[in-house]
Amino acid sequence: MWRHLELRSLGVIEHAELPLDAGFTVITGETGAGKTMVVTALGLLRGERSDAGLVRHGAAQARVEAIIDVAGRPSVLGAVDDAGGVVDDDELVLARAVSAQGRSRAYAGGTSVPAGLLTQLTDELVAVHGQSDQHRLARPAHQRAALDAFAGTPVAELLGRYTPAYRRWREVDERIRLLRSASQERARELDAAQHGLVEIDDVAPVAGEDAELEAVESRLAHAESLARAAQVAHDLLVGDVEQAVGPEGAGPLIAQATSELDAQAGHDPELEALAARARDLTVTVTELAGDLASYLSTVDLDPAGLASVQDRRARLT
Secondary structure, three states, X not given: OEEEEEEEEEOOEEEEEEEOOOOOOOOOOOOOOOHHHXXXXXXHHOOOOOOHHHEOOOOOEEEEEEEEEOOOOHHHHHHHHHOOOOOEOOEEEEEEEEEXXXXXXXXXXXXXXXXXXXXXXXXXXXXXXXXXXEOHHHOHHHHHHHHHHHHOXXXXXXXXXXXXXXXXXXXXXXXXXXXXXHHHHHHHHHHHHHHHHXXXXXXXXXXXXXXXXXXXXXXXXXXXXXXXXXXXXXHHHHOOOOOOOOOOOHHHHHHHHHHHHHHHHHHOHHHHHHHHHHHHHHHHHHHHHHHHHHHHHHOOOOHHHHHHHHHHHHHHO
């Protein structure tokens, strides 16, 4: 039984409390007094759709709250307990808050719950009758309940034995469905893994291969610019007239500088040290020119080889 109903900032109602008791309660008032808001509050507590337009002008939110006696209703008590709510002295507190932005929060037994749970809880706690409609009789579950109640005690006894058995059957059936679904998913994963292994065996990758191929790909892709840079550097060192900046390269110029220093090095130890450094530089430049010439002989323009390397790397990835 509904014991108490409280409305805050709902429509035209700033704050109203309605204590309820056994028997028949009538709410009367002139047009615009807020009678419809009481029905609207019941709708919110039954999990119906909320609307920002329900919030009183200037208020941050509207809130409705009810205290309901749920003694002798184990299904309601069980649903609240499953949701993490608390029922004190067989009294269940339901609440619904709607913000001015239209966001809605539902509460049952002091804990936040989906609005759908309010619908489940209040299905057997309240029935709303309007002109030409009866909401609960539109639901198959209530149609069956009405038929069972009409059949009387014999059917009630059978229903008492049937309900737990049916519930257990549904649980087992759902468990089987989940197991089959999981088994099918594992089979798909196994098939995908086996397919992946076949592809890996087909590619036959080698440890470190991709890094090596990356270096080869870079060399082949830039072979022309690599060869040009090595050729120009070589010519600048050895003095190729056609390629160098001047008629003489760095090598001959350094050799000439070394010769000039050697001619006078015997007269001054400091100059001798500088001449020695010049001789070392001459050797270094000569070796570098030779290495560049060798490098040039290894750089190949190989479009087919580049395509082959790129294809192999694509298969590895």
